[in-house]
Amino acid sequence: MGDAYVDMLARKAVTAPQRGLDTVPPLPSSLSDLQRDVTAFLLQSGCGAGFLDTGLGKTRIQLAWARVVAEVTGLPVLGFVPLAVGPQHVREAEAAGIQDVRVVRCQDDIRPGVNLTNYERMHLFSPDALGGVFLDESSILKSFSGVTTRKLMQFSAALNWRAAFTATPAPNDHTELGQHSQFLGVMDSNEMLSRWFVADQKQMGRYRLKKHGVRPFWSWVASWARCASRPSDLGYSDAGYEMPDLVMHDLLVRVDTSTDAGQDRDGQLRLLRIPGTSSTALHAEKRRTAEARARAIAEPVMDLRAEPWNVWCDTDYEADALMAAIPDAVEVRGSMSPEMKEERLEAFSRGDIRVLVTKPRIAGFGLNWQHVAHAAFVGCSYSYEQFYQAVRRNWRFGQKRPVNVYLAYAETEAAPREALRRKSGEHESMKAAMADAMQRAADHRTIKHSYAPTVRPELPVWLRGAGAGDCRHA
Amino acid sequence: MRDPLVLDQAHGADWSIYNADCVTFAQAMPDASVDLSVFSPPFSNLYVYSESAADHGNCVTDEEFFDHYRFLVRELYRVTRPGRLCAIHVKDLVYYQNSSADGSAGLRAFSDGCTRVHLEEGFTFHCRITIHRDPVLERAKANPHGLLWKTFQGDASFCRVGMPEYLMVYRRWARPGEKALVKPVLHPKAEVPLERWQDLAGPVWRTDDASVALTYGDPRRAVGSLVWNLQDPGRGDGDLPATDVLNVEVARDPDAERHLCPMPLNITKRAIELWTNPGEVVFSPYTGIGSEGVAALSMGRKFIGTELHPTYYGQACHFLDEASRQVAYGSLFDLLAAE
Numbered sequence: 102m103g104d105a106y107v108d109m110l111a112r113k114a115v116t117a118p119q120r121g122l123d124t125v126p127p128l129p130s131s132l133s134d135l136q137r138d139v140t141a142f143l144l145q146s147g148c149g150a151g152f153l154d155t156g157l158g159k160t161r162i163q164l165a166w167a168r169v170v171a172e173v174t175g176l177p178v179l180g181f182v183p184l185a186v187g188p189q190h191v192r193e194a195e196a197a198g199i200q201d202v203r204v205v206r207c208q209d210d211i212r213p214g215v216n217l218t219n220y221e222r223m224h225l226f227s228p229d230a231l232g233g234v235f236l237d238e239s240s241i242l243k244s245f246s247g248v249t250t251r252k253l254m255q256f257s258a259a260l261n262w263r264a265a266f267t268a269t270p271a272p273n274d275h276t277e278l279g280q281h282s283q284f285l286g287v288m289d290s291n292e293m294l295s296r297w298f299v300a301d302q303k304q305m306g307r308y309r310l311k312k313h314g315v316r317p318f319w320s321w322v323a324s325w326a327r328c329a330s331r332p333s334d335l336g337y338s339d340a341g342y343e344m345p346d347l348v349m350h351d352l353l354v355r356v357d358t359s360t361d362a363g364q365d366r367d368g369q370l371r372l373l374r375i376p377g378t379s380s381t382a383l384h385a386e387k388r389r390t391a392e393a394r395a396r397a398i399a400e401p402v403m404d405l406r407a408e409p410w411n412v413w414c415d416t417d418y419e420a421d422a423l424m425a426a427i428p429d430a431v432e433v434r435g436s437m438s439p440e441m442k443e444e445r446l447e448a449f450s451r452g453d454i455r456v457l458v459t460k461p462r463i464a465g466f467g468l469n470w471q472h473v474a475h476a477a478f479v480g481c482s483y484s485y486e487q488f489y490q491a492v493r494r495n496w497r498f499g500q501k502r503p504v505n506v507y508l509a510y511a512e513t514e515a516a517p518r519e520a521l522r523r524k525s526g527e528h529e530s531m532k533a534a535m536a537d538a539m540q541r542a543a544d545h546r547t548i549k550h551s552y553a554p555t556v557r558p559e560l561p562v563w564l565r566g567a568g569a570g571d572c573r574h575a
Numbered sequence: 576m577r578d579p580l581v582l583d584q585a586h587g588a589d590w591s592i593y594n595a596d597c598v599t600f601a602q603a604m605p606d607a608s609v610d611l612s613v614f615s616p617p618f619s620n621l622y623v624y625s626e627s628a629a630d631h632g633n634c635v636t637d638e639e640f641f642d643h644y645r646f647l648v649r650e651l652y653r654v655t656r657p658g659r660l661c662a663i664h665v666k667d668l669v670y671y672q673n674s675s676a677d678g679s680a681g682l683r684a685f686s687d688g689c690t691r692v693h694l695e696e697g698f699t700f701h702c703r704i705t706i707h708r709d710p711v712l713e714r715a716k717a718n719p720h721g722l723l724w725k726t727f728q729g730d731a732s733f734c735r736v737g738m739p740e741y742l743m744v745y746r747r748w749a750r751p752g753e754k755a756l757v758k759p760v761l762h763p764k765a766e767v768p769l770e771r772w773q774d775l776a777g778p779v780w781r782t783d784d785a786s787v788a789l790t791y792g793d794p795r796r797a798v799g800s801l802v803w804n805l806q807d808p809g810r811g812d813g814d815l816p817a818t819d820v821l822n823v824e825v826a827r828d829p830d831a832e833r834h835l836c837p838m839p840l841n842i843t844k845r846a847i848e849l850w851t852n853p854g855e856v857v858f859s860p861y862t863g864i865g866s867e868g869v870a871a872l873s874m875g876r877k878f879i880g881t882e883l884h885p886t887y888y889g890q891a892c893h894f895l896d897e898a899s900r901q902v903a904y905g906s907l908f909d910l911l912a913a914e
Contacts, residue, residue, distance in 0.1 A: 105646075106598055106599070106602075106646050109642055109643060109646065110629060295636070300671065552596050552599075552629040552883075554580035554581050554582045554595060554596070554599070555580055555582070556580060556581050556582060556583060556584060557579075557580060557581075558579060558580070558581045558584050558593055558595070558600065558603065559584065559586070559591075560591070560603075560604070560605070561586065561590075561591045561877075561879065563589075563856065563877055564591075564604065564605060564608045564856060564879060565605060565608060566604070566605030566606050566607045566608030566609075566654065566656075
């Protein structure tokens with residue numbers, strides 16, 4: 102009876118099952134200790150995630166992981182990567198001494214070993230003859246439609262070996278973490294939400310981690326993922342991983358609020374325009390100020406003529422305004438063919454294009470542009486995640502110079518700027534909770550804190566009861 | 576039997592409380608030692624009070640809650656005196672579209688789930704008291720889709736009624752050979768007039784929700800007017816003030832998800848008045864900040880309770896100590912008055 106209760110309590114602690122290798126074969130000597138540790142962990146768990154910030158060696162880890170899975174299963178492994186990232190991976194494999202890595206365009210191209218393709222080409226492949234699958238920059242799933250994500254889940258469901266790699270998740274990003282845990286077959290995202298999150302009525306029902314959920318949630322994540330924003334998060338030295346400074350330049354654009362002032366509820370004409378915080382009001386305001394913001398960005402871009410620039414926008418009309426204001430800019434737009442996008446992104450990587458104008462949702466994931474130390478955002482959206490990912494293209498380990506980020510916004514758009522500032526602070530505290538959990542996982546401590554009483558209770562004299570006989574329900 | 580250890584304990588002449596997991600503690604209590612259990616269980620996963628796996632509120636699904644709760648009910652049955660009752664304060668729970676797998680929304684019959692567990696562990700279903708709650712105030716507090724005027728205009732098929740609370744009462748019948756343990760609860764005509772009994776027998780106890788707006792005052796406020804006091808919806812109505820609870824401000828744990836839900840003193844007192852004799856033992860496995868204990872002591876009963884959360888346990892010690900001193904002063908005044 103007592104043991105049944107202990108068993109029931111034990112069932113309440115949750116960890117992901119270990120479905121992988123008991124013993125991990127020798128890994129390439131080109132891997133660092135951290136990379137070796139994470140690779141071994143993912144091979145042991147079978148289905149796991151590497152939430153590693155840019156520059157910690159995600160590419161090497163996934164290639165080493167895929168190589169072992171291909172050997173163990175005797176079947177080829179397929180990796181999905183963002184546009185233009187495949188060739189970067191092949192170069193990395195050569196440098197790390199990992200054999201049999203290639204970019205493929207359809208099922209027939211697949212050969213034993215590690216095969217890489219774009220997410221956009223998923224429909225040309227079938228999981229039947231594969232040993233395993235991995236996703237590079239899996240955050241990108243959020244910029245695809247729900248259909249793509251569901252297809253990817255279906256594609257991978259039958260495979261016993263799955264891995265996903267992306268930067269450390271944004272604060273409270275339950276969509277991303279839920280998608281990952283579901284993709285990996287660890288837990289349904291709905292169950293994850295009801296277990297550790299609460300729909301905050303003050304925030305229009307948006308989910309946030311329960312206060313008491315923070316510790317157990319990250320402990321659970323630590324049972325199927327490794328998260329690190331720097332080597333010391335996993336107990337390694339940060340030497341050689343110093344980050345250059347990130348310098349933010351706010352370009353505040355004055356606007357004439359006396360035009361389009363509109364009228365108030367009673368039909369009274371307004372003297373000044375009062376921008377709302379609703380997305381409709383914000384978009385109207387952004388359209389009005391797009392040209393002025395593009396001109397503000399063009400100024401430093403033209404001043405620092407010898408420097409390559411990443412210029413980010415959220416909409417096509419902003420891109421048009423930028424293209425008009427910056428003569429030697431090249432644009433990558435959503436409506437272009439994947440081939441054309443890839444060609445231009447590659448050209449920018451090689452240094453053949455000086456100014457690249459594009460959107461974070463197109464090129465904000467996976468590309469390494471450490472040769473660029475100047476980035477500009479022509480506007481400020483509410484998505485911290487996209488902003489963060491875009492900045493990380495330049496501001497990453499391996500960047501030798503301070504990174505200058507120029508952010509143009511109209512004085513009527515202060516609300517999103519403030520939100521960005523707040524979310525950045527939340528991100529830091531969430532990273533601390535996550536790093537803490539990784540340390541606990543490294544210490545092999547238990548997941549939920551247990552009940553450990555030490556005091557012998559004295560029962561009051563008046564609590565005598567019937568004394569004799571067993572009163573249990575038969 | 577497991578080693579029945581606790582985290583901490585505190586005692587007064589007529590009360591004992593333990594900072595402990597209620598299940599392991601109850602396993603160490605003697606058979607038939609409790610005359611009435613009255614408490615408010617955690618409402619499944621509605622609130623999480625602590626990280627501890629032993630916290631009954633720390634669960635994901637109702638199913639997981641009931642798996643855990645069952646261990647307590649099994650002990651409750653054993654420690655309850657044959658012929659006596661266990662009264663629990665519960666409500667049904669809503670679930671929302673964004674947390675359901677199939678996109679539906681509605682209610683979870685949590686109170687019925689509790690009944691199922693109590694029946695399976697040997698109790699019989701004795702009665703259900705509905706505690707009226709004002710739907711207009713519920714709308715103002717939680718803005719539920721089913722209570723919006725807008726919903727009523729748009730598609731009233733989504734409209735529901737307000738969510739009442741219940742006092743669900745279960746009885747442990749004496750089995751053959753236990754007749755000697757049965758002790759009747761007596762209410763001499765001289766002490767409880769017919770009118771009072773008719774009032775207590777009402778199936779719906781109306782509480783005065785309007786006082787929700789008031790700041791928490793004297794925690795031991797006397798039971799309100801016994802006269803039915805029906806008013807327009809939105810102004811609250813009834814004879815039991817909803818805020819007749821211990822001062823919750825002082826017991827707030829900054830990490831606890833939202834606030835604790837103290838059991839209303841007036842509901843507890845009615846149950847104690849109806850179903851115990853003076854001097855008998857009242858038990859609450861989820862003592863919280865000590866509401867049931869304060870109610871029991873103020874009515875000359877003894878109290879035993881457990882609480883897992885150290886902050887609430889500390890507050891309960893404080894309230895019970897104060898309550899027993901008040902009772903002592905009270906009887907001193909009675910003595911002086913008698914002279």
